[in-house]
Amino acid sequence: MSNKSASFSIKNWSQDDQPREKLRDKGKTILSDAELVAILIGSGNKTESAVDLSKRILASVNNNLNALGKLSIKQLMEFNGIGEAKAISITAALELGRRRRLEDASASDKITSSRTVFTIMQPILGELPHEEFWILYLNNSNKILQKTQLSKGGITGTLVDVRLVLKNALEVGATSIILCHNHPSGTLKPSTSDKEITKKLKTAAESLDIKVLDHLIVTEKAYFSFADEELL
Structure with a gap:
């Protein structure tokens, strides 16, 4: 040198x-x-x-x-x-x-707001170059029992296995679920497919007395909440 x-x-x-x-x-x-x-x-x-x-x-x-x-x-x-x-x-x-x-996010596993969901899921989804769809299974105290990746890649209604989601909810004893997926593009606007998936899962879950509390779209720095925007 x-x-x-x-x-x-x-x-x-x-x-x-x-x-x-x-x-x-x-x-x-x-x-x-x-x-x-x-x-x-x-x-x-x-x-x-x-x-x-x-x-x-x-x-x-x-x-x-x-x-x-x-x-x-x-x-x-x-x-x-x-x-x-x-x-x-x-x-x-x-x-x-x-x-x-x-x-740090996992240490606080009780869901109190959409912001809590974002804090937990942003490190998992926020920086991915591809889309992933996750389900959070909650008990009656709104504590997370399990986080499960449902699909990876483009999201369409055909990729959401409603039976699998509900079967898993019953197995872990969940009384409610939260849907969450990311938009690598950074856009926070829900697509028609996003809305259809939400409706499909909500209708199916209600038949088993399981509530869909929210559906979050996560980006690197922000999120969109179906519940906050009264779209549930």
Whole structure:
């Protein structure tokens, strides 16, 4: 490594500019997203410090960590100074963050509002590039007994096996269910198919005294609730 490139290694910066030491001495919350990513990659390239390179990577996704988490290892390696090992470190760290959010959401498993459903399901569905349809099975205290993926891919009425949904509801002792699926496009408007599925499941469930409490459409940052919009 040349002297020029060595100067861009974190350990050669002044103490105040070293993210690792800054985190140790001043706490993790004081660091910017770029400084945290810089700790992951350790060094930049011949012309950029690790922080400057991290800033450029974040700028490419409009400083959105969820969007950064969607980048593939190959896409990350397109940045000068990011090799396979660094790309893997970034991917692993962001995946741990996603799993942490999922665990935090699961810890609060009593449904009190549509916002609670979104908090639980966003880490599962919000960042997927394809559609998935899930059923939440609840007891009479509105606590989740089970979360089940019903289908993966495009959603149509023919893909919803009503008998399977209700059979599972009876097996787990559910008194109500919540439907949930994602729109990778980001649109929150329910399609005709979405409305038909909701009606189909609601009618079938009522015959067994099982309530359909809501149907949520989830995107990366927001949601649409059939119950809140009085479409149930």
